[in-house]
Structures are given as structure tokens and as C-alpha cells.
Amino acid sequence: MSEQQATPPVLLSVENLSVSFKGENKQFIETVKGISFQIPANTTVALVGESGSGKSVTSLATMGLLPKGQSRIAENSKIIFEGKDLLSLSSKQMRAICGKDIAMIFQEPMSSLNPVFTVGDQIAEIMRIHLNMGRKQARQRTLELLTEVGIPSPESKIDAYPSQLSGGQQQRVMIAMAIACEPKLLIADEPTTALDVTIQKQILDLLEALRKRRQMSMLFITHDLALVSEIADEVIVMRHGEIREQGFAKAVLEQPQDAYTKALLLCRPQLSHRPYRLPVISDFMQAQDAPVTEVVSLPEVDFAERKRGLVGGEEIILDVRDLKKSFFSRKGLFGKDEFQAVKGASFQLAKGKTLGLVGESGSGKTTIGLLLMRLQQASGGQALFQGKDILAMSEKEFAQYQRKIQIIFQNPYASLNPRFTVGQILMEPMQVHKIGANDNERKKMALE
Secondary structure, eight states, X not given: OOHHHHSOOEEEEEEEEEEEEEOTTSOEEEEEEXXXXXXXXXXXXXXXXXXXXXXXXXXXXXXXXXXXXXXXXXXXXXXXXXXXXXXXXXXXXHHHHBTTTEEEEOSOHHHHSOTTSOHHHHHHHXXXXXXXXOHHHHHXXXXXXXXXXXXXXXXXXXXXXXXXXXXXXXXXXXXXXXXXXXXXXXXXXXTTTTSOXXXXXXXXXXXXXXXXXXXXXXXXXXXXHHHHHHHOSEEEEEETTEEEEEEEHHHHHHSOOSHHHHHHHHTSOOXXXXXXXXXXXXXXXXXXXSOOSSOOOOOGGGGOBOOOSOOSOOOEEEEEEEEEEEEEEEETTTEEEEEEEEEEEEEEEETTOOOOOOOOTTSSHHHHHHHHTTSSOOSEEEEEETTEETTSSOHHHHHTTTTTOOOOOSOHHHHSOTTSOHHHHHHHHHHHXXXXXXXXXXXXXXXX
């Protein structure tokens, strides 16, 4: 291998980046602590770490998207892109680079896409701004991009609103927007977090194929080491705003040198084991905040194995029979088209067991969950919970079961009320369902 092939030119260089945010007492707290790394041309670099380690803050600083007045970047920090320090550029100069030469796929597509514009308009807008395309040319290019990222029936989806697409399709739209101007650097911030494993694989394959075909570099931000092993050339491991280890992916993943990297690798769930609880970093490290040099032994007693499968005779808590859901759209003046999202689904869930509902994006998984919560009205079928059909109940009758049936939504950003504190959000359902004698007791439960 020649020297030129072994050492590709550097596309982006982060030098001594320190970022602070204003806290409750109006004092600035340092969240990224003088980190330095490089992204070579035509290379995928993975930025790995726990939630709160500073990964997304680093990417937002690169894009110039940190909130003004609430954040501060140290004066000696530099982010060099093609010889230009991005931190010294004006807003106008940054707008000319971001979206064109540097693009970003955000973590939550439903929160990032504008709900009042069609996906086609949102993709075309980028090309009209950065490439000076006309409406007709931008629309044609949008159709080509939707086809390239694997959106089914792009001719109809181009005029769809984000809410009319599945989570996987929304993420593909975000990717189409990011690659529309053929950027030199693509920043992917947890692009597969809210997606099922089937769609995760498709998105990873798509990103890698696009990177190779377009000869661009990618900063892939994730907490999932399994994804890193599939897509990254180099790995940077972050914790508490600091870089703990960096190097080629194979070396870091197979022969980690830092204790935190070792602990992070040991936390990966294994298909051959099914413990009552998953291991966490603190199980392997002596102290989460102290610098350690070695990984402590794993207490075996905490990870007893759960038995997998059914033995027969278990109590059935949920019995879904021939569940159906159709959506209708207008066709012509008086006609309408029917789309069958769920076509006679039937399954049973035993008490104390976990049932996995797996399928591609748009296969009806989320719709089934919404039907069982009665957040959408079923077109047919039954859902027997403890022997009673919850779909046939009145609103008053079903209210008694709402405490027993709960859902974790796919998109936390769109599900949590931004005007309420975390404590208020946790305590509100307790107040509605009369859990706890008073607010002091509910606050104690929320803290737990």
C-alpha cells in the first residue's frame, strides 16, 4: 500500500474543543473538555459513548447549531474544515457551508422535519437555496433522491407529509435531504436509534453505499458498538466530555486499552445469554467518576439467566384476534382509496413474558401498538385483555384499564411536553390515576 493510500488527507480537524453550557445558577458548566481528533477524506469515523458524553454537542458545535447565549466555546478551540476555521466564520459564511459541504442527519426525524410542509418541498428547498435550482428541476432531483434512498412509490411519497410516513421512511427522507447537495462530510447523529433492527441494517447499508458512491466522509455518532463494528474505519470513545480512546476500529474493538472502552464492550447484550437485567458500566468499573486503570470482575449473582420460551399452560394476558386497520384517502371528487395497514393480525401474550413484534418500516408494528392503546380506532377484530375486549369498551370502561396498559413511544422528543419539567411529566399520570397519597409521596416515587 502506498503512503498516499495509507494516510489520506484530513478533511476536518477538531483542535482542543471545549464547550460549556449555562446552568441553573447562570454559571457555565463545561460539557466538552478540550477534545481533539481528525476525520480523513473518504473515511467513516465513529464517535462512541454513553448518553451525555458530549457526542451530539461536538457535532452541533461543528454545524454552528449550539444555542447562542446558553453555550460558550473556548477561545482556543478550533474546527478546521478544508483550511477554514468554522468557529471564526460569520453566520452567512456558515450557511453557505452547512447543508452543502457539511450536512447532518439529526437524531429524531419527526422532530426535525417540518410537519406543515410535504417531504418533497423540504428536500427541494435545500437544492433551491444551495444549488439555485428551479422548482421543476428541484422536484425531479427530489424524486431521484427518494428513489436512491429506497423510498417505495416516490411519485406519491413526494407529496406526503412527515406524519404520513413510517419512522424508517422519515429517516430515509432525512438522509435524502442530507445528501441532496452531495456534501463532502456527512454527520449522522444516532440515525438508527428509534428504528427496529431490520431497518437499522437497511439504513446502515444505505449510508455506507452512499458514502462509497459519493466519495464522502462520515462522522457516525452512536452508543451502539455493534453498529460501529459494521460501519466505522476509525473509532473515538468519549466519556464525560473527554476522549478516552481513539484509533482504528479493529484495534479499539478487539484490543481496547482504556478501562472505560473495555467496560463499554462488556455491556453489549449477547444472544447466548438472557439475564434478568442487562449489565451497565458501573458493574465493571470501580467508580463511575474516578479514573480507573482496570475493569473489575462481574458479580455473577446479579446476572442469573431467565428461562426462554413457554412451557404450556401459562396465563394469557393479551389475546389479539384478527385485528385490522384501514386508512382512507380521497380519490377524485367522491371516491376514496383504502390502505390496509394491519390485515387480520392475531397473536397471544402470556403473563410475565415478552413478545417481540418485528417487521420492516411500514409493516404495521406501531399501528398495532396504537390500536391496543385505543389511540387509533381499529377497523375490525378483537383485543382481549384479561378476557375482556378492550376495543369494544366505552371510553369510561376503558379508563379503568389505562393504568394497566402503557406504551413507550418511538420518539421521546415529540412525546414529552417541552413546557413541563421532567418531574411534572412523571407526576401527572400519578395524579390522574390517584397513585400516591400526596405530591410529596409522588415526587419521591418520581425520584426513584
